[in-house]
Amino acid sequence: MLQLRAVCAAAVADDVIPVLGSWPGTGMISHFRATEASEGLDVIETDIPDQAATGLMAELTDLHPWDEGEVTLTTVGNVERYKFVGGTATEMHDPDAGQVAPPDATTVHNLVKVDVSYLLLMVTAGSVAAVGLMGDLPMAIVGAMAFSPDLGRLNVMGFAILLRDSRLFARGAASLAVGTLVAVVSAAATAVVSQATGASTDPLQDTPEALRNFVSLLDGFTVMIALGAGIAAMVVFGSERGTTAVGVGISITTIPAAAYVGIAVAAGSWSEALSGAIVLI
Secondary structure: OEEEEEEEOHHHHHHHHHHHHOOOOOOOOEEEOOOOOOOOOEEEEEEEOHHHHHHHHHHHHOOOOOOOOEEEEEEOOEEEEEEEEOOEEEEEEOOOOOOOOOOOHHHHHHHHOOOHHHHHHHHHHHHHHHHHHHOOOHHHHHHHHHHOOHHHHHHHHHHHHHHOOHHHHHHHHHHHHHHHHHHHHHHHHHHHHHHHOOOOOOHHHHOOHHHHHHHHOOOHHHHHHHHHHHHHHHHHHOOOOOOOOHHHHOOOOOHHHHHHHHHHHHHOOHHHHHHHHHHHO
16 A cells, blocks of 8 residues: 655645545545645645555546646655646656665554553563463463563554654653563463463473573573564564564563563562573563
8 A cells, every 4th residue: 555645735735635536446545625834735644555546646647737736656675756737737746766665653652652442461471471480381371472462562662763862762661661671471371270280280390401501591592582573573663564463573582581581570589580581681
């Protein structure tokens, strides 16, 4: 899909909207009257299918001459601008074309807010990862990595550094900290319940050594894995799939370590909890 934004006079907007609505696959059309700040023009926003771009632009140019205004078609990593002059669409090349665009305001808001859905997912991720560690169930750990939403917060923090936006970075960090703490508490509670029910006699000892080393020993491999996960996460996040498939990057260096911290706290081993926290950080 392409994001279309048209800035034009009110009379032109009344003709543009029916044209947009006539194309199959066009998304919801938003029309804002006289909201363009500098000249008081109307703004129209919608989503259109990629294959409709050429035909739609040709149809828009067939409308009566445009004295002012422009249409912007935006794709992830590429911006194509067209300015209408005397009924002709002229492409305005963007110097930033081909670069990964920062997330839009709605995506950022969804990735930094702390709501019930986010907290429930972090609770579930912490609990599932803890069960995977104590029960030697790698698939459970991978599952917790995949659906944990904490990676989106790291993506936003990365963009905030790139954009030098300290406020956005703080919002992402705060949301990440809250979610991580919830995951730790959830893992600790899971370990306590497993002991109380007899499913586990000693949460730390029940965790296989290989898994325990993975989440508690900081070495070169840990750093390499973290760097690789970060790169994969940003590549996915910056693609057209990124806003809906951030989990492809999987939280490989966060949720397992957070769960281990919770298990160690439940077992009363503060030294192991500190080791897990260092890997997590």
